[in-house]
Every structure is written in C-alpha cells, then in structure tokens.
Amino acid sequence: MRGLVATGLLLAATACGESNEPSVSQEDHVSLTLRFEARVGELPFSCGQQLDALGTSGVEAEPMDLRLYVHDVRLLRDGGEPAPFSFEADGVWQSDTVALLDFEDASGRCSEGTEETNTLLRGRAPPGDYTGVVFRIGVPTAQNHLDLSTAAPPLNVPDLYWSWQGGYKYLKAELYTEGHHDGYLLHLGAQGCGGSPASGVFDCVAENLAEITLKGDISAPVTLGVVALFAGVDLAAQPDMQTDLVPGCMSGLGDPECAPLLAAFGLPSGEQKVFSLP
Amino acid sequence: MKALWTAFLAMGCGSAEPTPLAEEPDAPYVLQLPAGFPKPYIPADNKLTVAKVELGRRLFYDVRLSVSGEQSCASCHQQSLAFTDGLPHPRGATGEDVPRSSMSLVNVAYYYPYTWENPQPHTLEQQALIPLFADAPVEMGLGSVEKQVLQDLKTEPVYQRLFPKAFPELEAPFSSDAIVKALASFERTIIAGDSPFDRYAYGGEEDAISDEAKLGFELFNLERFECYHCHAGLNFTTAFRVASSQFLSKDYQNNGLYDLDGEGSYPAESPGLVALSNDPADRGKFRVPTLRNIALTAPYMHDGSIATLRDVLEHYAAGGRGDGRTNPNKSQFVRGFDVTPEEKSALLALLEALTDESVLTDPRFSDPW
Numbered sequence: 001m002r003g004l005v006a007t008g009l010l011l012a013a014t015a016c017g018e019s020n021e022p023s024v025s026q027e028d029h030v031s032l033t034l035r036f037e038a039r040v041g042e043l044p045f046s047c048g049q050q051l052d053a054l055g056t057s058g059v060e061a062e063p064m065d066l067r068l069y070v071h072d073v074r075l076l077r078d079g080g081e082p083a084p085f086s087f088e089a090d091g092v093w094q095s096d097t098v099a100l101l102d103f104e105d106a107s108g109r110c111s112e113g114t115e116e117t118n119t120l121l122r123g124r125a126p127p128g129d130y131t132g133v134v135f136r137i138g139v140p141t142a143q144n145h146l147d148l149s150t151a152a153p154p155l156n157v158p159d160l161y162w163s164w165q166g167g168y169k170y171l172k173a174e175l176y177t178e179g180h181h182d183g184y185l186l187h188l189g190a191q192g193c194g195g196s197p198a199s200g201v202f203d204c205v206a207e208n209l210a211e212i213t214l215k216g217d218i219s220a221p222v223t224l225g226v227v228a229l230f231a232g233v234d235l236a237a238q239p240d241m242q243t244d245l246v247p248g249c250m251s252g253l254g255d256p257e258c259a260p261l262l263a264a265f266g267l268p269s270g271e272q273k274v275f276s277l278p
Numbered sequence: 279m280k281a282l283w284t285a286f287l288a289m290g291c292g293s294a295e296p297t298p299l300a301e302e303p304d305a306p307y308v309l310q311l312p313a314g315f316p317k318p319y320i321p322a323d324n325k326l327t328v329a330k331v332e333l334g335r336r337l338f339y340d341v342r343l344s345v346s347g348e349q350s351c352a353s354c355h356q357q358s359l360a361f362t363d364g365l366p367h368p369r370g371a372t373g374e375d376v377p378r379s380s381m382s383l384v385n386v387a388y389y390y391p392y393t394w395e396n397p398q399p400h401t402l403e404q405q406a407l408i409p410l411f412a413d414a415p416v417e418m419g420l421g422s423v424e425k426q427v428l429q430d431l432k433t434e435p436v437y438q439r440l441f442p443k444a445f446p447e448l449e450a451p452f453s454s455d456a457i458v459k460a461l462a463s464f465e466r467t468i469i470a471g472d473s474p475f476d477r478y479a480y481g482g483e484e485d486a487i488s489d490e491a492k493l494g495f496e497l498f499n500l501e502r503f504e505c506y507h508c509h510a511g512l513n514f515t516t517a518f519r520v521a522s523s524q525f526l527s528k529d530y531q532n533n534g535l536y537d538l539d540g541e542g543s544y545p546a547e548s549p550g551l552v553a554l555s556n557d558p559a560d561r562g563k564f565r566v567p568t569l570r571n572i573a574l575t576a577p578y579m580h581d582g583s584i585a586t587l588r589d590v591l592e593h594y595a596a597g598g599r600g601d602g603r604t605n606p607n608k609s610q611f612v613r614g615f616d617v618t619p620e621e622k623s624a625l626l627a628l629l630e631a632l633t634d635e636s637v638l639t640d641p642r643f644s645d646p647w
Binding site: 091092111112114116147148149150152153156157158159161162163164165166181182183194196197198199241245246250252 | 314315316388478479480482483484486492496499501506507510511512513516518520522523524525527528529606609610613
C-alpha cells in the first residue's frame with residue numbers, strides 16, 4: 001500500500017508540471033487529497049437515515065447536522081519529522097489555514113444545513129512515503145475570536161459561530177430523537193472564554209483543540225465514527241435545567257454531558273475514539 | 279433638401295434633454311463602508327451606479343408609486359425612525375391593514391432572507407415587487423395600474439432624465455424591472471455603522487460605550503441569555519449575507535409569542551413560515567431582525583405586539599408570552615432566565631448603544647423632492 005501511495009504522489013508530481021507557488025521551498029510540493037467519510041457502524045452516514053441504538057441507552061435517532069473544522073494537518077513518515085500539508089484556499093471550504101468538512105446535505109432532518117457537502121481536504125505536501133496523518137479539530141486560536149461577518153470562507157458560516165468571545169463551533173453534531181425534537185446537540189468549541197472586542201484580547205479556560213493522530217494508509221479515507229462519538233452519553237437524558245441546560249453539550253463549563261462527549265475526542269487527555277484510518 | 283435638413287438636425291442638436299449632467303451615465307456608486315463592514319452582496323445584473331441610486335431615491339419618496347397616489351415607500355419607512363413607521367402594523371394604499379410591521383431598511387443590503395416570513399425573494403429587487411404589486415394584503419396596490427403608473431412617471435422631467443441615464447442598456451427604460459432595480463440600488467446605500475457600539479467594537483475606542491453597556495454586551499453573549507444565538511454578528515441577526523457568502527441563511531425562529539391551538543399556531547393573518555412551507559414545524563417561525571437602531575423601531579416583534587424594549591426583555595426572561603411559552607415550535611434558546619435589575623439595565627444600555635444617529639439625518643437618504 002505504501003508503494004502505491006508514493007507512486008501516486010510521483011504521478012501527481014509529473015502531471016502537475018509547473019507550479020505557481022511563489023515560495024521557493026514549495027516548488028517540489030505536490031497536490032494531495034485526503035478523503036474523509038462519516039459512518040454509523042458499517043453504514044455510510046447520511047441525512048434522512050434512521051439510526052439505531054446510539055448512546056448508552058440505545059436510542060433511535062436521525063441526523064440533524066455533522067460538520068467540523070480542521071486545521072494544522074501534517075503527514076506522518078517513518079524516521080522523520082511529520083511533513084506539513086498546506087490547504088489550497090478555494091473561497092468555499094478551505095482557506096490557507098482552516099478547512100470545513102460537511103457531511104450533511106440539508107435533506108431529512110438536516111434542513112438547517114447546506115445542500116453542499118465536502119468530504120475532502122485538498123492541499124499540497126512534499127512528495128514522500130507517508131504512514132499516517134495528524135490533524136487538529138477546530139479553528140486555530142489566533143482565528144477563533146474574529147468577527148464572523150468579515151471572515152473569509154470557510155469561517156463565515158453563521159451556524160458554526162457563537163460570538164467574538166466564544167469563537168467558533170469546532171464540530172457540530174446533532175441528532176433528532178423522540179425525546180429531543182430540537183436535537184441532542186454536540187457543539188464542540190473553546191470553553192469559558194472572555195475578553196473584549198475593542199482590545200482584541202480573549203482567553204479561554206479550555207481551548208479544546210483536539211489533536212487526532214492516525215497511523216495507516218492515507219490513500220484510504222479517514223473515518224468519522226458517529227457511534228463512537230455518542231457512545232459515552234445517554235441520548236435519552238433530559239436537561240435538569242440546573243447544571244444541565246441543554247440536551248448534549250454546547251461546551252458550557254459545568255455541563256455534565258460535556259465530559260463524556262469531549263472524552264471521545266481525547267479531551268482534555270486520553271485516546272480519541274472517533275476517527276480511524278485502515 | 280428636406281431630408282438633408284432633418285439629418286443635420288438629428289446629428290447636431292440631439293434630443294429635448296435639459297442640461298446634461300457632469301458624470302458619465304453609469305458612473306459606479308462607490309459605497310463608503312464603515313470600519314469592519316465587509317462588501318455587501320450585489321447581484322451581478324444590477325451593478326450599483328450613481329444614476330440608479332439617484333433614481334431609486336426619487337422613486338422611494340414618490341407617492342405616484344401607490345394606487346392612491348398618497349403613499350410612497352417612505353410612508354412606512356421613515357428616515358427619522360430608522361426607516362420604520364412606529365406602528366404595530368401599517369395600513370396599505372387602499373386602507374387595508376398590513377398584518378406585519380414595517381421593517382427597518384438600515385443595512386438591508388446585509389440581509390438574507392427578506393421579509394418576515396416569505397423565503398421566496400432572493401434579492402432586494404424581487405422583494406420590492408411584493409409591496410408594490412401584491413394583493414394580499416394590498417400595500418402600494420400597483421397590480422392593476424402598472425401601465426398608468428409608468429405613463430405617469432414618463433411625464434415627470436426628473437424621470438425623463440434619470441430612467442435612461444440609469445438604464446442606458448434598456449430600449450424601454452420605463453419598466454417595473456427598472457423601478458425595482460433602482461429601488462434596490464438606493465436601499466443598498468442605506469448603511470450605518472457609526473453607533474457607539476461600532477466605535478467600541480470596530481473602532482477600538484474603549485470609552486465609546488459605558489461600563490454598563492460593556493457588561494450588557496458580555497451578558498448578551500452568555501449561555502444564560504442566549505441572545506447572541508439569533509442576534510449574531512455584525513448586523514445582530516443570523517439572516518446575514520455578504521459578497522463572499524457561499525451559503526445562504528435559512529434561519530427562521532419561533533420565540534414563543536402565541537399558541538392558539540396547542541399545536542403551535544399563531545394568528546391566521548401572520549402564521550409564520552408555515553404559510554409557504556406547509557410544514558407544521560414552521561408555525562410561528564419568523565426571520566430574525568437586526569438589533570441595530572432597535573431603540574428607535576418600537577413597537578417590537580413581527581406584529582408590533584410588544585411595546586418597549588424592557589417588555590421584550592421580560593418576554594425572553596419569561597421564556598415566552600402566555601400560551602406561547604409552551605409552543606411546540608418555540609426555539610430551544612427561548613427557555614427563560616433569571617435576571618437582576620442591574621443586568622436588565624446593562625442589556626438595555628447595550629441595545630441603546632446600537633443606535634447610529636447619523637443615518638436619521640443623512641441627506642443622502644432624505645427626501646429629494
């Protein structure tokens with residue numbers, strides 16, 4: 001498999017020919033696409049689907065949303081430093097620094113989303129023999145406290161934003177269930193943020209930028225497992241309106257449902273269980 | 279000889295135009311955007327020009343655009359009230375009650391979608407057709423008199439000059455298409471971003487608003503109050519679009535004003551998005567308005583049924599009004615909250631700080647007649 005990857009990259013190098021890269025050090029970089037897919041158990045994720053037995057109490061659900069930001073992508077290689085993977089800005093899904101993956105297509109219960117989907121990261125990297133990939137979920141801190149209204153795509157999507165203080169929803173995963181017609185919601189982002197737009201200085205109790213390290217064949221898609229994402233919570237639980245104000249977790253400090261949901265991503269520490277690579 | 283003489287006249291003396299204006303017919307209108315404001319969306323088939331904006335302003339204040347000859351756009355969109363009219367809901371040109379209140383046109387260039395509950399218009403041009411021509415309710419009532427109105431406008435020397443100047447590409451510039459394009463162009467210029475809050479947030483002036491208003495802004499962005507969820511960002515609404523927006527907002531929300539039948543229904547004259555979607559989950563859902571200049575645009579809500587900003591805060595603190603509190607379609611963000619008198623004052627101070635006084639008297643938006 002590794003041989004295949006390297007050949008693929010070499011072919012890409014010859015096919016690409018000239019490069020418009022202004023930076024000399026990037027002249028030998030080649031185009032590379034990393035694929036993602038979302039699955040519910042063995043089945044591909046899609047809006048309008050009936051999902052069985054999710055969470056600790058085995059609840060039926062339908063998807064309402066599944067989108068996430070990704071940044072700081074690096075490619076692993078044996079016996080060497082990880083290679084940088086730089087995004088190609090496209091004015092829709094990717095800027096130079098952040099990409100938006102979107103698995104919902106506004107059908108079924110996903111009606112507040114967008115019809116367009118994106119399951120690819122398109123970028124450039126040095127040619128090489130890669131053995132895995134590392135990436136962070138979310139928006140880099142330096143860009144997390146800007147004004148949505150003036151941000152370039154993909155940081156201009158209102159559904160994925162809270163405020164200057166709170167920043168962006170790094171990952172938005174929502175399920176429609178019998179007990180939660182407005183959705184059981186995971187809005188993963190920074191927690192406990194404060195600051196002033198006039199000074200531009202913000203800081204947060206927890207940045208929650210989960211780093212995901214996956215060893216394996218990067219020509220295969222990275223899988224986001226929806227079952228694993230919700231495995232640690234009871235989707236039937238109703239908020240007690242004391243410490244638990246929302247069904248799910250909107251990254252509120254003190255919301256008891258946040259800990260197991262964050263833990264699935266290895267936050268604040270530990271193994272993440274959501275993403276995998278064959 | 280006669281033929282030659284006529285040709286000579288045609289060549290040299292031109293038309294019956296009065297003094298030609300200094301600018302080129304389609305000089306682009308360059309928007310002066312306030313600090314922090316991105317480029318608004320302008321459809322490719324209606325580029326902003328000086329002539330279109332001038333024509334649009336004339337039409338906006340022209341009572342000939344109503345079947346009664348007594349109402350103009352400005353009758354319900356008065357500059358001194360941030361382009362609203364201070365009424366719970368207006369009356370149309372035939373005296374018919376218009377069930378939803380006049381919306382502020384300040385920063386309307388940054389909205390999407392338009393109107394309270396109708397997702398169909400995709401541009402300001404399309405939206406303008408509704409008040410001009412719709413018959414349920416009748417607003418300007420031009421549906422049956424379109425030809426007469428166009429004839430009427432043709433007799434006006436100002437329009438004889440402006441219509442061809444604004445639309446040199448049209449063989450017959452006196453058309454409803456030209457009218458809505460001109461109106462939309464004028465509306466796009468009504469941009470205000472010089473409130474005390476703007477100077478604080480975008481101008482870096484720490485002293486532009488009081489400490490109380492700063493506290494109000496912090497509270498505004500807390501999970502306890504949830505204001506920021508719907509009244510988000512630059513224009514304080516999720517119904518936001520700019521030139522670079524690659525996805526369009528579809529945000530309609532129910533904030534618990536009514537539940538007439540236990541199944542979420544609002545009064546029949548303004549049922550909400552359900553009127554077009556036929557989806558019961560859309561009963562009572564309306565587009566989120568801006569909070570800019572909100573201190574000037576009482577009364578509040580789609581039907582003007584809440585009189586003051588303090589009453590609005592009470593409404594949200596209670597998690598809705600009367601039976602509306604248990605409306606099945608009510609937004610999960612309208613769940614009620616505890617709030618101290620100091621916090622209420624702080625929130626009100628923040629809302630007051632969103633008033634841009636300059637737009638109320640800016641001569642560029644005033645009645646040119």
